[in-house]
Amino acid sequence: MNNLALKDQQNSNIAIKNNMIIEKLKQHGTLLAFLFLILVNILITPNFLQIQTLYVNLTQVATVAIVAIGMTLVIASGGIDLSVGALMALAGTIAPLIFLSDFALMSPVLGLTLAILVAILAAAMGGLFNGFLISRYNIQPIIATLILFISGRGIAQVLTNGELQTFDHASFEFIGTGRIFGVPFQAIITIVIALSMAWVLRRSIYGRFLLAVGGNEQAAKLAGVPTAKIKMITYMICGALAGVAGIITTAINSASDANQTGQLMELDAIAAAIVGGVLLTGGKAPILGALLGACIIQLVGYTLLANGVHDAVAMIAKAIIIIAAVYMQQMKGAK
Amino acid sequence: MNLSNMLAAIPGMSRHNSASVRTEGVWIALILMLIFAGLRYDAFLSEYNIMTFLSYNSMFVLIGLGMCFVIMTGGIDLSVGSVVALSSVVVASVSHLGIEVALPVGILVGVGAGAINAFVITKLKIVPFIATLAMMLGARGLALVISDNQSVPVSWESNFTQFGLGKAFDFLPWPIVTMLVIFAICWVLLEKFSFGRHLLSVGGNEDASKLMGLQVDRTLFSVYIISGALAGVAGVMLASGYGAGQPLEGMGWELSAIAAVVVGGTLLTGGVGSMTATLLGAILLGLIFNILNFENGLGSISFSAYWQSVIRGGFLLVVVVIQAKIINRQTMLKS
Numbered sequence: 001m002n003n004l005a006l007k008d009q010q011n012s013n014i015a016i017k018n019n020m021i022i023e024k025l026k027q028h029g030t031l032l033a034f035l036f037l038i039l040v041n042i043l044i045t046p047n048f049l050q051i052q053t054l055y056v057n058l059t060q061v062a063t064v065a066i067v068a069i070g071m072t073l074v075i076a077s078g079g080i081d082l083s084v085g086a087l088m089a090l091a092g093t094i095a096p097l098i099f100l101s102d103f104a105l106m107s108p109v110l111g112l113t114l115a116i117l118v119a120i121l122a123a124a125m126g127g128l129f130n131g132f133l134i135s136r137y138n139i140q141p142i143i144a145t146l147i148l149f150i151s152g153r154g155i156a157q158v159l160t161n162g163e164l165q166t167f168d169h170a171s172f173e174f175i176g177t178g179r180i181f182g183v184p185f186q187a188i189i190t191i192v193i194a195l196s197m198a199w200v201l202r203r204s205i206y207g208r209f210l211l212a213v214g215g216n217e218q219a220a221k222l223a224g225v226p227t228a229k230i231k232m233i234t235y236m237i238c239g240a241l242a243g244v245a246g247i248i249t250t251a252i253n254s255a256s257d258a259n260q261t262g263q264l265m266e267l268d269a270i271a272a273a274i275v276g277g278v279l280l281t282g283g284k285a286p287i288l289g290a291l292l293g294a295c296i297i298q299l300v301g302y303t304l305l306a307n308g309v310h311d312a313v314a315m316i317a318k319a320i321i322i323i324a325a326v327y328m329q330q331m332k333g334a335k
Numbered sequence: 336m337n338l339s340n341m342l343a344a345i346p347g348m349s350r351h352n353s354a355s356v357r358t359e360g361v362w363i364a365l366i367l368m369l370i371f372a373g374l375r376y377d378a379f380l381s382e383y384n385i386m387t388f389l390s391y392n393s394m395f396v397l398i399g400l401g402m403c404f405v406i407m408t409g410g411i412d413l414s415v416g417s418v419v420a421l422s423s424v425v426v427a428s429v430s431h432l433g434i435e436v437a438l439p440v441g442i443l444v445g446v447g448a449g450a451i452n453a454f455v456i457t458k459l460k461i462v463p464f465i466a467t468l469a470m471m472l473g474a475r476g477l478a479l480v481i482s483d484n485q486s487v488p489v490s491w492e493s494n495f496t497q498f499g500l501g502k503a504f505d506f507l508p509w510p511i512v513t514m515l516v517i518f519a520i521c522w523v524l525l526e527k528f529s530f531g532r533h534l535l536s537v538g539g540n541e542d543a544s545k546l547m548g549l550q551v552d553r554t555l556f557s558v559y560i561i562s563g564a565l566a567g568v569a570g571v572m573l574a575s576g577y578g579a580g581q582p583l584e585g586m587g588w589e590l591s592a593i594a595a596v597v598v599g600g601t602l603l604t605g606g607v608g609s610m611t612a613t614l615l616g617a618i619l620l621g622l623i624f625n626i627l628n629f630e631n632g633l634g635s636i637s638f639s640a641y642w643q644s645v646i647r648g649g650f651l652l653v654v655v656v657i658q659a660k661i662i663n664r665q666t667m668l669k670s
Binding site for chain 1: 411455459460461462464465466468469470471472473475476477478479480483484587590593594597603604639640641642643644645647648649651652655656659660662663
């Protein structure tokens with residue numbers, strides 16, 4: 001009798017162990033996919049293992065990764081943000097308007113600081129507006145953020161009359177083209193943002209509250225979580241991060257283009273966040289996953305491009321990746 | 336839950352099909368704008384302006400009607416803009432065979448896209464928002480691949496361009512005729528067929544509808560196919576009216592369609608909706624631009640084209656907030 005119970009215990013232990021291995025595999029599915037992509041590239045892409053390739057990819061992935069981090073927070077709160085691309089355009093347009101003004105020419109340092117701060121602030125205000133509509137009026141996030149998706153870019157275009165603003169401003173351009181110890185500056189910004197957001201989520205009350213709101217809003221509310229405030233902060237952070245990405249894009253191009261900056265960024269960011277493992281039902285915010293997701297999306301695009309495939313095929317590939325990632329996520333959830 | 340409660344939980348079962356959409360607001364707004372514009376601009380009520388205005392906006396009416404079906408089931412279709420582009424590119428390449436071939440081909444393209452959307456939503460159980468987002472990317476990518484990033488010229492020898500530029504009985508442009516016919520079909524489908532009641536009940540309460548024995552999946556399949564098919568027709572209009580299949584056209588059209596539905600008063604929560612209100616909503620949104628153009632022509636103000644998106648967003652904001660207040664009051668009254 002006793003023996004049998006022990007055997008049962010052992011069996012279930014083995015089962016648990018097996019489960020754990022499968023769990024581990026599942027948990028690191030994204031990482032495996034990433035490594036697999038790299039392996040494929042080493043085999044088929046010419047000149048893949050060169051430092052130049054790494055830099056090109058790092059430069060291109062930074063903006064997607066930054067926006068994807070914000071998107072991860074928003075999705076974790078149970079929402080979505082379609083306005084990130086438009087807010088990128090807004091911030092990217094505002095910054096040059098300020099540092100090219102007469103005031104900034106008189107005091108360059110203050111002008112540049114103001115340009116960056118005001119641009120990020122404007123994008124953050126856009127996010128706050130989204131959060132306000134969503135939490136105050138219970139408007140669905142898709143629709144609430146649709147408003148700025150339409151108008152945000154419009155405001156940026158009105159500000160510049162839709163024209164390209166070119167500039168020659170070494171210290172601003174450093175954000176997009178500078179290197180520190182050979183590493184692209186925007187890659188460093190991305191990593192700093194990712195690490196600090198991951199820390200905030202783990203260690204701060206905001207992080208706990210965010211996951212509570214996303215997990216079960218009603219329960220969180222009853223437990224005394226200030227859900228409206230948490231949501232507003234979340235959308236504000238997402239907006240601010242989109243602003244940072246917009247500034248980087250403008251700095252890379254040495255020009256602000258209200259029509260093109262951040263086009264389709266919402267899709268890339270959502271794709272990266274989902275591939276990174278964020279649950280569409282909310283309650284989970286894998287920041288480093290978003291980083292990895294962005295890298296995968298970037299690498300898929302790069303692989304196709306470097307091998308001479310039509311560039312639009314990358315869009316179809318992304319579409320399939322999104323569906324596959326969500327589907328696998330749901331299979332996991334169903335178990 | 337007893338039967339009467341259950342019936343009450345399903346809007347389509349308990350009421351007249353679309354009784355709960357109040358169209359007074361949109362009617363009043365439309366009439367006021369027409370009076371204002373008619374008195375202010377000489378050429379506003381000219382045959383030319385009315386015909387060009389309606390011809391151009393018939394594309395938006397079509398995708399708006401399709402979107403309305405989808406939204407009534409509680410879903411959303413973000414892929415319509417891309418499907419319009421894909422359809423326009425495909426039909427442009429078969430335009431030499433005449434409209435008899437091109438129109439069915441365009442519809443087929445849309446039906447195909449809609450069927451894939453429906454499959455992903457009903458069989459893979461992926462939320463409509465993500466499923467159609469992926470299709471938005473995929474269809475756009477496919478359009479760009481097929482057309483090799485170029486616009487595809489249509490044949491002017493066949494009767495293809497008649498569909499977009501010709502007039503029925505030398506009077507009414509074909510796009511307007513098409514729009515009216517399709518509107519009538521949609522109206523009958525929603526108001527007079529059991530299909531209409533089914534889709535409203537699916538949108539009102541999917542689980543209850545399932546328990547009632549409605550074929551929820553089949554209803555969902557139908558609405559996404561309708562939405563795709565109408566986007567396909569809009570693509571044919573685009574190609575034949577502008578003489579080219581345009582892989583980059585239709586960006587953001589899904590948002591215009593959603594805006595038209597919302598402005599018409601259809602609730603985004605599903606379960607209620609009206610084709611008439613959507614038609615009016617689409618025309619109302621178009622009218623804003625028409626009036627802005629005239630106002631620019633008068634020279635009293637100079638709004639660049641970029642103001643349009645700002646104003647469109649502002650308009651959407653007002654409507655959505657009013658809607659949210661109504662919904663919130665209703666839920667408060669219920670509880």
